[in-house]
Amino acid sequence: MASGSHRNGGVKVASKLDRLPPSSAGYATPKPSAKSRPSAAAAAASRRGVSMAPSASRVGGDPGVPGRVRVAVRLRPQNAEEMIADADFADCVELQPELKRLKLRKNNWDSETYEFDEVLTESASQKRVYEVVAKPVVESVLEGYNGTVMAYGQTGTGKTFTLGRLGEEDTAARGIMVRAIEDILADTSPEIDSVSVSYLQLYMESIQDLLAPANDNINIVEDPKTGDVSLPGATSVEVRNQKSFMELLRVGEAHRFAANTKLNTESSRSHAILIVHVKRSVKGRLDADQNFHGEHSMSSNLVSSFRPPIVRKSKLVVVDLAGSERIDKSGSEGHTLEEAKSINLSLSALGKCINALAENSPHVPVHDSKLTRLLRDSFGGSARTSLVITIGPSPRHRGETASTIMFGQRAMKVENMVKLKEEFDYKSLCRRLDIELDKLIAENERQRKDFEDEIEIIKMESESRIAEAERSYIDSLENERLKYQEDYLGSIKKLEEKWKCDVEKARIEHQNLCLEKAHSIEAPSICTSDDVSEVRQLHQNDKLLRQSIEDEVNKLKSEVSHWKHLEEVGNAEILKLRKMLESEASQKQKLEEDIAMLKSQLLQLSFQADETKRSLDRGVPSNLSTGFDSLVSQARHSQLRDSAYGPKASIAKLFEQVGLHKILSLLESEDLDVRVHAVKVVANLAAEEANQEKIVEAGGLTSLLMLLRSSEDETIRRVAAGAIANLAMNETNQELIMAQGGIGLLSVTSADAEDPQTLRMVAGAIANLCGNDKLQKRLSREGGIKALLGMVRCGHPDVLAQVARGIANFAKCESRASSQGNKAGVSLLIEDGALPWIVKNANHEASPIRRHIELALCHLAQHEINGKDMISEGALWELVRISRDCSREDIRLLAHRTLISSPIFQSELRRLCIEF
Ligand code: ADP
Ligand code: MG
Numbered sequence: 001m002a003s004g005s006h007r008n009g010g011v012k013v014a015s016k017l018d019r020l021p022p023s024s025a026g027y028a029t030p031k032p033s034a035k036s037r038p039s040a041a042a043a044a045a046s047r048r049g050v051s052m053a054p055s056a057s058r059v060g061g062d063p064g065v066p067g068r069v070r071v072a073v074r075l076r077p078q079n080a081e082e083m084i085a086d087a088d089f090a091d092c093v094e095l096q097p098e099l100k101r102l103k104l105r106k107n108n109w110d111s112e113t114y115e116f117d118e119v120l121t122e123s124a125s126q127k128r129v130y131e132v133v134a135k136p137v138v139e140s141v142l143e144g145y146n147g148t149v150m151a152y153g154q155t156g157t158g159k160t161f162t163l164g165r166l167g168e169e170d171t172a173a174r175g176i177m178v179r180a181i182e183d184i185l186a187d188t189s190p191e192i193d194s195v196s197v198s199y200l201q202l203y204m205e206s207i208q209d210l211l212a213p214a215n216d217n218i219n220i221v222e223d224p225k226t227g228d229v230s231l232p233g234a235t236s237v238e239v240r241n242q243k244s245f246m247e248l249l250r251v252g253e254a255h256r257f258a259a260n261t262k263l264n265t266e267s268s269r270s271h272a273i274l275i276v277h278v279k280r281s282v283k284g285r286l287d288a289d290q291n292f293h294g295e296h297s298m299s300s301n302l303v304s305s306f307r308p309p310i311v312r313k314s315k316l317v318v319v320d321l322a323g324s325e326r327i328d329k330s331g332s333e334g335h336t337l338e339e340a341k342s343i344n345l346s347l348s349a350l351g352k353c354i355n356a357l358a359e360n361s362p363h364v365p366v367h368d369s370k371l372t373r374l375l376r377d378s379f380g381g382s383a384r385t386s387l388v389i390t391i392g393p394s395p396r397h398r399g400e401t402a403s404t405i406m407f408g409q410r411a412m413k414v415e416n417m418v419k420l421k422e423e424f425d426y427k428s429l430c431r432r433l434d435i436e437l438d439k440l441i442a443e444n445e446r447q448r449k450d451f452e453d454e455i456e457i458i459k460m461e462s463e464s465r466i467a468e469a470e471r472s473y474i475d476s477l478e479n480e481r482l483k484y485q486e487d488y489l490g491s492i493k494k495l496e497e498k499w500k501c502d503v504e505k506a507r508i509e510h511q512n513l514c515l516e517k518a519h520s521i522e523a524p525s526i527c528t529s530d531d532v533s534e535v536r537q538l539h540q541n542d543k544l545l546r547q548s549i550e551d552e553v554n555k556l557k558s559e560v561s562h563w564k565h566l567e568e569v570g571n572a573e574i575l576k577l578r579k580m581l582e583s584e585a586s587q588k589q590k591l592e593e594d595i596a597m598l599k600s601q602l603l604q605l606s607f608q609a610d611e612t613k614r615s616l617d618r619g620v621p622s623n624l625s626t627g628f629d630s631l632v633s634q635a636r637h638s639q640l641r642d643s644a645y646g647p648k649a650s651i652a653k654l655f656e657q658v659g660l661h662k663i664l665s666l667l668e669s670e671d672l673d674v675r676v677h678a679v680k681v682v683a684n685l686a687a688e689e690a691n692q693e694k695i696v697e698a699g700g701l702t703s704l705l706m707l708l709r710s711s712e713d714e715t716i717r718r719v720a721a722g723a724i725a726n727l728a729m730n731e732t733n734q735e736l737i738m739a740q741g742g743i744g745l746l747s748v749t750s751a752d753a754e755d756p757q758t759l760r761m762v763a764g765a766i767a768n769l770c771g772n773d774k775l776q777k778r779l780s781r782e783g784g785i786k787a788l789l790g791m792v793r794c795g796h797p798d799v800l801a802q803v804a805r806g807i808a809n810f811a812k813c814e815s816r817a818s819s820q821g822n823k824a825g826v827s828l829l830i831e832d833g834a835l836p837w838i839v840k841n842a843n844h845e846a847s848p849i850r851r852h853i854e855l856a857l858c859h860l861a862q863h864e865i866n867g868k869d870m871i872s873e874g875a876l877w878e879l880v881r882i883s884r885d886c887s888r889e890d891i892r893l894l895a896h897r898t899l900i901s902s903p904i905f906q907s908e909l910r911r912l913c914i915e916f
Contacts, residue, residue, distance in 0.1 A: 069354075069385045071412045072118035072133050073102055073405070075393060076158040082394045087890050088812070088855065090848060091393040092401055095121050104402055105395070107687060107729075108764055108802070109722060114405055117412065122393070126172060129162060130179040133388045137316065138180045140384035141278055142187050144312040148319065148378045149176055152407055153390030154400040155268035155323030162388055163320045164253075164272070166246060177274055177318050181245045184278060184316070190240050192281040197245065198234045199252035203270035204342045205370050210252035210272070211235040220373050229377045236277065249274075268323040271346060271371060276316040317378045319371075322347055324407065325400050346371035353379075354411050387411050444595045451588050455581070462577040469570040477563055484556045491549055495542070502538055506531070594671075660685075660698050667703045672713060679707060679716050683723035692727055701727055701736055708745045717749055718758040725765035734772045743769065743779060747787035756796035763791050763799050767806030773813045776828060785810065785832035792837060797846045804841070804852035807834060811859035818863045827866050829856075835873045842878040851891070854882050858894045867904035876905055880916070 075095055078086070094103040094111070097119045103111040118132045137147035151159035160175075167174030184195055199210040200218070209215035211234075218233040239245045256272065324347065349369030356364040366372045379385050389408040391401045509531065663685075666678035682700055685691045695701065704727075707720040724742065727733045737743070743766070750762045766788050769775055779785065788806050791799055810829055817823035829835070842857060844850045860866050861879055870876055883895035899905050899916060909916045 069379075069387055069411045070117045070133075070136075071387045071389065071408045072120055072129075073116045073408055074120040074124065074129060074158060074162060074388055074390050075122045076156075076161075076390060077122035078393050082392070083888075083890055086394050086396070087888075088808075089395045092395040092398040093391060093393060095119050097121050102405065104405055105398075107726065108767075108805070109725065109760065110687070114409055116408060120388075126162075126165070126167070126174060127179075129388070130174075130176050133162075133386050134176045134180055134318075135183065137384045137386050138183050141276070141314045141316040142184065142280070144280070144282075144314050145384055146315050146317070146378035147384040147386075148317045148375060149180070149386045149388070150319040150321055151388050151390055152321050152324055153404050154325045154392065154397060157390035157392045157404075159320050159323075159388075159390050160272075162390060163318055164249070166249060168246070177249065178242075178246065180316060180318065181239065181276065182242055184276060185239070185242060185245075188278065188280060194238055194277075194279040195240075196236045196238045196277045197248055198231065198236045198275040198277075199248060200231070200234060200273045200275070201256055201270050202273060202346060202370055202374075205345055207231070207234075207370060207374075209234050210255045211237060211248065213255045213258065220370060222373070222376065227377055229374060231275075231374075234275075239276075271322050272320040273374065274318040276318075278314050278316070280312045280314075282312050315378060317375065319375070321350075324404055345369050350375075351407060351410070354407075358410055440595070444592075447591065447595075448588075451584075451591070455584060455588070458577075458581065458584070462574070462581075466570065466574050466577075469566075469573075473563055473567055473570070477560070480556055480559055480563075484552065487552060488549065491545060495545060498538075498541075594669075660694055660700070664695075664698055664700050664703055667707060675707075675711075676713065676715050676719075679704070679719045679723065683719045683726065686723040686726040689729075692730055692733065696727065696733055696736065701733065702740060705737070705740050705742055705745055708749055714753070714755055714758060717753065718755060718761055721746070721749060721758060721761035721765055725761050725768060728765045728768035731772060734769050734775060737765075737769065738775055738778055738782075743782045743784045743787075747783045747790075750787045750791050754794075756794050756799055759791045759794050759799045760796070760802055763788060763802035763806060767802050767809055770806040771809035771813065773817060776810065776813055776817065776823075779810070780828040780832055785829060785834060789832070789834055789837060797849065800841070800844070801846065801848045801852070804844075804849045804856070807838060808852040808856040808859070811856040815859040815862050825865065826869065827860055827863070829860065830866060830869045835860075835869060835875060839874050839878055842875075843881065851888065854878075854886060854888075854891050854895070857882065858891065858898055861895075861898045861902060861905070864902060864904055867902060871904070871908050876908060879905070880909075880914070 073095075075093060078091075090105065090108075092105050094105070095101075096103065100116055100119050102114050102116060102119055104114065105111045120129055120132070134149045137149050141147040149163070151163050153159050163176045165173050165175035166178060181195075181197075188195055201208045201210050206216065207218040207220070209218060215233055215235065218231050221230050221232055222228070223230075237244075237248055239248065252272075252274075256270075346369040349365065349372045352368065353364050353366055353372050355361075366376050387408065389404050389411075391404050663678055663681055666674050667682065669675050669678065682695065682704065686695055686700070701724070704720045704723050707716055708724070711717055711720070724737065724746070728737055746762050746766055750759060750766075753759050753762065766779075766784050769779060769784065770788075785807075788803050792803055807829060811827070814823060814827055814829070829838075838853055838856060838860075841849060842853045844853065857870075857875055857879055860875070861870060870879075879895050879899055883892060883899055886892040886895065899909075906916070
């Protein structure tokens with residue numbers, strides 16, 4: 001096996017490509033050049049000792065041209081069983097041979113695109129398959145390089161058909177082995193060259209000789225110096241013509257059959273290996289070289305006549321690999337666990353070597369199995385290698401088909417277009433996550449700062465208001481007190497002065513009175529009465545003054561009580577402000593918790609991204625697309641992979657790390673972005689059947705329906721509808737959706753939406769509901785059929801396909817109910833006015849739409865009661881057309897049978913004189 005000499009995917013591609021000569025980018029044959037120096041890749045590979053055939057063993061010492069494993073995918077046509085069993089289902093793959101792409105359908109709404117070197121459709125001829133897959137390898141073998149052609153795929157997908165068919169009865173059916181020998185024999189001459197063949201079977205790590213079955217457990221011998229691999233114990237028969245080769249193949253097949261019967265195995269569990277050794281004389285070419293140099297001198301002729309004869313040895317290995325399906329380790333196929341392990345050993349070791357080579361790993365575990373040891377000198381590197389992966393169309397084997405495709409993708413080592421983007425996207429995802437994380441941290445910091453500032457301002461404001469209130473209260477209290485004191489003192493002073501003055505006055509008057517008394521005795525009675533009235537007057541004044549002071553005191557008292565009241569109000573205000581502060585603080589804490597949660601999600605994402613990066617660095621290809629949801633989808637995807645090939649960065653991990661309840665609770669987040677991400681995650685989870693029950697149990701269906709009802713955001717509605725559509729694949733969920741008013745919500749969404757993708761999801765969901773026998777009447781009553789028909793306004797073929805699927809599902813259920821006697825009366829589809837659209841689109845150019853409608857028409861026509869409407873709407877003509885022109889034989893026959901057995905159609909056809 002080679003290493004270091006292949007192209008790798010992703011960012012590394014450019015540097016690797018720089019080293020590749022133009023011819024190696026396609027299926028071109030490498031041209032050996034005696035003058036070329038060993039490439040860096042070859043040198044690195046030979047240092048590791050796992051590489052291509054060593055230069056020393058080659059005439060001319062050509063180190064070989066680096067190449068990479070070329071991978072073609074071939075789709076087997078539907079077989080008779082699949083035609084019946086899969087009639088109502090779309091194929092799981094769609095080929096785009098002109099773009100060399102294959103689309104693998106994930107479910108009714110999603111598919112993944114892969115690019116291959118060649119994409120061979122079910123109608124590809126054996127000749128074409130040989131020419132694109134094996135001919136370049138054969139040519140390279142004739143040039144002196146080792147070459148390998150391998151077929152990998154699930155049992156029954158056409159590996160043996162592609163490689164081993166003898167084509168005795170039909171030459172066009174000859175497989176790669178026969179055609180390769182034909183080309184080799186045509187290019188070699190029996191006189192100077194030799195072509196010999198060994199035919200082996202590898203089963204449970206034991207190599208058996210199919211040309212001499214007694215040769216069991218043949219040893220593999222590796223030349224430690226050159227690295228050449230040989231099987232000295234294997235029979236090698238020289239082949240001189242096509243006939244003798246065909247005979248060998250027949251003998252080999254017979255022995256294989258006998259050996260497998262004896263070992264009680266099936267051939268699908270063993271690898272069949274054809275080795276063609278080609279030994280060619282290159283004398284003619286060297287002579288030509290010498291002539292080219294124009295030297296006809298004696299000396300050069302002498303030198304050439306003393307030179308030993310030169311031969312070029314190479315081999316072509318054709319491997320019909322064991323079926324790639326995982327064998328049941330429980331032993332249900334009659335194997336013990338040990339047997340099961342070694343049956344798969346060579347195949348899984350091949351996968352590991354391919355991974356190691358793809359990763360440029362310093363260690364390629366070639367010694368882990370017989371198959372990889374055997375292929376060591378003829379796989380990749382200077383050896384030209386072609387792999388054809390074979391797949392079947394049936395959606396029932398989607399898992400095996402997906403793992404075959406992934407094997408092919410790994411073997412290519414060059415990422416397909418989607419992958420390339422994803423690799424790039426992976427890096428940008430990392431960067432984006434970093435940027436988003438930084439942004440969130442900065443935003444968080446900013447928000448916290450703003451919040452703190454705001455709190456500070458509020459605090460300061462309230463403090464200043466309190467202080468101001470307190471100040472003004474104290475001031476006014478003080479003022480009042482001072483004023484009162486002043487007034488009081490003033491009045492006291494006034495009273496004292498008055499009193500003094502009165503006393504003085506009374507004293508003087510008394511003196512005068514005494515004097516007057518001394519001078520005259522008549523006057524005293526008058527004086528005394530004046531005095532008394534004056535004293536009375538004074539007393540009165542004094543009383544009034546006291547009264548006014550008392551009033552004043554009362555007034556001040558009431559003012560004090562007023563200020564006390566003011567103080568209480570102030571205190572209440574302070575309390576209110578404090579409460580406000582507390583609630584702001586708790587809001588802040590909640591915000592911080594939200595931010596912390598977002599941060600932890602981001603951290604988790606970057607952890608998963610790191611995991612993915614590590615897987616990528618180990619060469620495990622992944623299907624990263626962009627963003628959060630794609631990371632989840634990548635995790636989901638990895639579940640599909642063969643466990644030997646990748647870490648299970650599974651959705652289960654996301655469940656564990658984040659928790660379904662947490663994810664569902666994010667659906668109600670106030671942040672739109674978070675809601676969008678959360679609904680995408682839920683939709684991705686809902687796409688996995690294993691998660692659906694958990695989601696519904698945890699209330700996810702209700703949340704999704706609520707989002708559909710309440711969200712204004714188109715993306716959320718689209719993704720929620722997609723998730724509901726996925727959940728609606730299961731009968732119990734269908735009933736739950738109906739019970740929770742889902743059909744009404746889907747109808748409203750369908751009426752409001754413009755985006756074809758939203759409509760596609762909604763139509764898909766309703767189409768799934770239409771497939772439930774119990775929901776027929778309710779669906780029609782609650783407007784489900786009308787909603788489906790309403791969506792055809794969008795005209796997008798994907799939407800129309802879902803509408804058609806829904807109608808076909810509905811018609812099928814109705815037809816079943818009618819034949820079981822559970823339904824009488826005209827079809828609800830006809831009642832809801834679907835017939836004109838059905839008739840108009842019955843011959844739609846898009847085959848999925850057409851097929852569903854054709855099936856719907858056949859189902860409707862099964863019941864006589866629909867006949868009248870069908871005739872008046874023109875559906876009869878479509879049925880006649882289907883019975884004559886439909887490319888699907890089963891539908892054609894169904895239409896034909898239906899027409900023949902329907903008296904109403906028969907009489908109408910007779911009336912119109914149409915022979916049927
Ligand atoms: P495998 O070797 O992968 O188990 P086979 O080569 O035995 O599968 O093919 C299984 C069946 O499918 C055979 O009957 C074969 O004739 C048929 N078949 C496979 N590939 C094709 C094809 N491309 N066209 C027609 N029939 C095919
Ligand atoms: Mg086979």
